Amino acid sequence: MPCGHPSRADVREETTMPDHRKLGRELDLFDTDPLMGAGLPYWLPDGAAVRHALEEYIRGAERRAGYRHVYSPVLGKRELYEISGHWSHYSDDMFPPMDLGGEQVVLRPSLCPHHALIYRSRSHSHRELPLRMAELGGMYRSELSGVLGGLTRVRAIQLNDAHIFCTLGQAADEARAALELIRRAYEALGVRPVRYRLSLPGPGGKYVADPGMWQRSCALLTDVLDRSGVAYEAVEGEAAFYGPKIDVQIADSAGRETTLSTVQIDFHQPEQFDLDYIGPDGARHRPVMVHRSIIGSVERAVAHLIEVHCGAFPAWLAPTQLVVLPVSDGQLDQAARLVRRCVDQGLRAELAAPDQGTLAARVRAARLVPYQAVIGAKEAAHDHVAVRLRDGRRLDALPADEVLARIGALVSAHTTELWDGDAAG
Known part of the structure; x- marks a missing residue:
């Protein structure tokens, strides 16, 4: 897979790696x-910064789309997963139950049973629907050691998950809206799906x-894809145990295809948990449950971003967004x-002092940082900075306040562009 950034050949030659596992470790992500165990990676400060930026982006996108966020425990009674169907259909991929005070509790393999219980804890009117519930939450899969690798296949997963409780007539529109959220997120991340x-x-x-x-949910998802205008393939054997799904597929540096984002329409779990809402007629009705994940697991998303960008992340996602380089003491x-x-303005910035090497050496050490602000005697006298962009462009000296304002605006816009206007060569 080619790298998206930076465009300069010298940077690309030095940063392109076979896959995210080598590059992620070399970049201290x-x-x-x-x-700690296989399939249980830990995040270093720069990796944690990338993860935090990604999580904040998706939370903001969800809030603007009308989602409300919740937190739920990573443990649940075995009975919970017996009701949901996970125990009978999915227990081979779950960790063994733990005996606790005469009960058996399990590390959850998914968030949907917990969200069903949260919905069930309150009565709901048709006027509240669609009710969009989102969580960036942990879940656990008992993956075999032979399939584990880097961030793409792990046992402890931080999932960008959400469940929409809605009427049957709202389900298709909610699924289409989820596909649009996925499209916009991929645009901000610089990610291209290989297929739907x-x-x-x-x-x-x-x-x-x-x-x-199965017939109802398949018909709805087929209509969603047809109306969304995306090319897709129907593949047997890849559905969830409770229903079909739309999977957005990506490919890693070796060409291996995996699922990053999903949209599902579920009639099974609302029935299992006896979910209801009061309709306009005053009677109880069963809601439909739309499952959707915009960026999938944070681990797999970051793994893919490392490979796509070869460590040169979009400015809003970069661990260090700006490095300041004084020419002399x-x-x-x-x-x-x-x-x-x-x-103070919310940017991730670092100082590269003269005692860290010559200016040329410091510039090269910071070659993956989107913005380099050089301050010489002339710039210091006027509170200006000379900006170098990661792609090799150099800007004329500009007032520091203007530079920070323009960078801040680009970061807030979650764009893959480095600058918002013409720049010197």
């Missing part, structure tokens, strides 16, 4: 330790035995003040 897949049940799988339910105090101003 994440690592593993045998004492309608994942259907196949022979021999452990699926809920309700042909009518005479500009050191002013450079330190500029870093503090950046941090």
Whole structure:
């Protein structure tokens, strides 16, 4: 997979790696330790910064789309997953139950049963629907050690998950809106899907035995894809145990295809948990449950972003967004003040002082940072900075306040562009 950034050949040659596992460790984004265990990576400060920026972006996008966020426990009684169907259809991929005070509790393999209980905890009117519930929450899969690798296949997963409780007439529109959220997120991230897949049940799988339910949900998702105008393929054997789904597929640096984002229409769990709402007629009605994940697991999303961008992330996502480089010690105090101003404005900025090497060496060390602000004697005298963009462009000296305002606006817009106008060569 080619790298999206930076465009300069010298940077591309030095940063392109076979896959995210090598590059992610070399860039100090994440690592593993045998004492923590296989499939349980930890995040280093720069990786944590990328993860935090990604999580904040998706939370903001969801809030603007009308979602409300919740938190739910990562444990649940075994009985919960017996009701949802996970225990009978999915227990091979779950961790064993733990005995606790005469009860058995389980690390959850998904968030949907918890969200069903949250919905059920209050009565609901048709006027409240669609009710969009979102969570960036942990879940756990007992993956075999042979399939684990880097961030793409892990045992502890932070999932961008959401469940929309709605009427049957609202379900297709909610699923289409989720596909649009996915499209916009991929644009901000600089990610391109390799295909859309309608994942259907196949022979021999452990699926809920309700042909009518499968027919209804398949028809709805097919209509959603057709109306959305995206090309897709129907593939048997890839459905969830309780229903079909739309999978947005990506490919890694070796060409291996995986699912990043999903949209599902579920009639099964509302029935299992006896969910209802009061309709206009005053009677109880069963809601439809739309599952959707915009960026999938944070781990898999970051793994893909490392490979797509070769570590040169979009400015809004970069661990360090701006590095300040004083030419000599005479500009050191002013450079330190500029870093503090950046941090106060919400930018991730660092100081590369003269004692870290020559200016050329410091510029090269910061080659993956989107913005480099050079301060020489002339710039210091006028509170200006000379900006170098990661792609090699150099801007004329500009007032520091203007530079910070323009960078801040680009970061807030979640764009993949480095600058919002003409720049010097």
